Amino acid sequence: xxxxxxxxxxxxxxxxxxxxxxxxxxxxxxxxxxxxxxxxxxxxxxxxxxxxxxxxxxxxxxxxxxxxxxxxxxxxxxxxxxxxxxxxxxxxxxxxxxxxxxxxxxxxxxxxxxxxxxxxxxxxxxxxxxxxxxxxxxxxxxxxxxxxxxxxxxxxxxxxxxxxxxxxxxxxxxxxxxxxxxxxxxxxxxxxxxxxxxxxxxxxxxxxxxxxxxxxxxxxxxxxxxxxxxxxxxxxxxxxxxxxx
Amino acid sequence: xxxxxxxxxxxxxxxxxxxxxxxxxxxxxxxxxxxxxxxxxxxxxxxxxxxxxxxxxxxxxxxxxxxxxxxxxxxxxxxxxxxxxxxxxxxxxxxxxxxxxxxxxxxxxxxxxxxxxxxxxxxxxxxxxxxxxxxxxxxxxxxxxxxxxxxxxxxxxxxxxxxxxxxxxxxxxxxxxxxxxxxxxxxxxxxxxxxxxxxxxxxxxxxxxxxxxxxxxxxxxx
Numbered sequence: 371x372x373x374x375x376x377x378x379x380x381x382x383x384x385x386x387x388x389x390x391x392x393x394x395x396x397x398x399x400x401x402x403x404x405x406x407x408x409x410x411x412x413x414x415x416x417x418x419x420x421x422x423x424x425x426x427x428x429x430x431x432x433x434x435x436x437x438x439x440x441x442x443x444x445x446x447x448x449x450x451x452x453x454x455x456x457x458x459x460x461x462x463x464x465x466x467x468x469x470x471x472x473x474x475x476x477x478x479x480x481x482x483x484x485x486x487x488x489x490x491x492x493x494x495x496x497x498x499x500x501x502x503x504x505x506x507x508x509x510x511x512x513x514x515x516x517x518x519x520x521x522x523x524x525x526x527x528x529x530x531x532x533x534x535x536x537x538x539x540x541x542x543x544x545x546x547x548x549x550x551x552x553x554x555x556x557x558x559x560x561x562x563x564x565x566x567x568x569x570x571x572x573x574x575x576x577x578x579x580x581x582x583x584x585x586x587x588x589x590x591x592x593x594x595x596x597x598x599x600x601x602x603x604x605x606x607x608x609x610x611x612x613x614x615x
Numbered sequence: 616x617x618x619x620x621x622x623x624x625x626x627x628x629x630x631x632x633x634x635x636x637x638x639x640x641x642x643x644x645x646x647x648x649x650x651x652x653x654x655x656x657x658x659x660x661x662x663x664x665x666x667x668x669x670x671x672x673x674x675x676x677x678x679x680x681x682x683x684x685x686x687x688x689x690x691x692x693x694x695x696x697x698x699x700x701x702x703x704x705x706x707x708x709x710x711x712x713x714x715x716x717x718x719x720x721x722x723x724x725x726x727x728x729x730x731x732x733x734x735x736x737x738x739x740x741x742x743x744x745x746x747x748x749x750x751x752x753x754x755x756x757x758x759x760x761x762x763x764x765x766x767x768x769x770x771x772x773x774x775x776x777x778x779x780x781x782x783x784x785x786x787x788x789x790x791x792x793x794x795x796x797x798x799x800x801x802x803x804x805x806x807x808x809x810x811x812x813x814x815x816x817x818x819x820x821x822x823x824x825x826x827x828x829x830x831x832x833x834x835x836x837x
Contacts, residue, residue: 448830500784507781511767514777523834524767528781531763531827535784 395580405570422480428578430473436466441533444526456522461589467505493542494550504532619704627716645678667736668797682721683761687769706829718758745800753793756817759824766828770835
């Protein structure tokens with residue numbers, strides 16, 4: 371793993387991955403959307419509105435997966451003092467926050483025809499809303515601190531503490547009586563959804579995941595370059611003070 | 616270790632007691648925030664009784680938030696925090712003492728005054744015991760999680776807003792179960808499950824928050 375700690379090597383590998391993950395993600399998105407919107411049968415109870423599912427489930431999934439990715443990177447940065455882990459964690463935050471917004475937005479659009487309300491203060495929705503606040507708090511820590519290494523450490527503590535919320539989200543539908551349906555794709559008895567509806571969801575999840583990977587790699591690359599340019603600027607101003615320029 | 620724990624606890628409580636005005640201000644804030652609600656929702660007694668538990672809990676939470684920065688900030692400015700790091704005792708223990716002192720000085724007065732506010736909000740009489748009891752077991756979580764937030768933001772010049780942004784989401788479980796306890800008592804339904812969850816949240820944060828806070832302080836003072 372420490373092989374990837376070298377920023378230059380990371381940049382080389384990322385440059386090779388990005389075109390593939392981007393184009394594969396794009397293809398999956400096209401297939402998943404076509405499959406979800408045109409091929410998959412209409413849901414018996416929900417009708418055409420049920421098709422929001424193909425946007426909503428992957429977004430909610432990635433909102434949590436993004437936070438877990440951020441948490442794992444933060445643990446790596448605390449345990450192994452991995453400088454790249456700070457940057458990947460930081461790169462995950464805005465992407466995850468946008469997925470969380472998308473999950474909340476599509477969820478509320480779906481809620482109106484299904485439950486007759488855009489918003490309900492039940493466990494699932496509230497905990498996802500707080501996931502969004504955790505993402506925002508995490509980003510605020512990075513913005514509030516000038517010193518990048520200190521910001522990285524404080525931010526990783528924030529991220530690790532917030533991981534608790536992901537479990538609350540996961541189990542909220544079982545702990546509290548809720549409008550939101552319980553887990554149905556991954557359960558101990560196998561999936562409860564028939565294959566014709568399930569496959570576009572899975573393809574969409576893969577598409578979102580590839581999209582997430584692409585953006586995070588892009589953002590990490592630009593953060594590495596930003597750090598480099600900051601260092602160079604520091605060096606230039608140091609030289610300037612000595613009168614070399 | 617116990618000696619240092621007790622010394623820090625006593626020092627913080629005494630400091631807050633002798634400074635007086637800060638502790639009093641938190642109580643005043645608690646009263647004022649609570650008294651804003653009757654103006655906002657109208658003086659309808661039935662409506663107020665319905666939301667009284669929630670109002671008191673939210674006001675307690677906000678007042679607690681207001682007093683959080685004093686846990687570490689003065690110590691950071693005069694250098695005592697560096698001395699705590701060097702003390703022959705784990706930083707976690709000192710943070711535990713300081714969080715406990717914060718609970719005694721900032722939350723205990725709120726709990727004492729809460730029944731009086733309950734009267735003004737027309738809280739049903741049979742729920743007073745539960746209100747006090749739920750605050751007794753719930754508010755330690757506010758102090759300990761709050762100490763974590765204060766530790767995270769202690770080195771920042773304008774950490775106040777960031778502190779609220781980081782901490783308020785973590786306060787939500789306390790708020791939910793605290794209010795559920797009182798509402799169950801008002802309705803006369805079973806309270807014990809909510810109370811156990813509230814105590815669980817409290818114990819969880821009392822046990823774990825000092826560790827995270829100590830890590831944050833060590834990073835901050837590097």
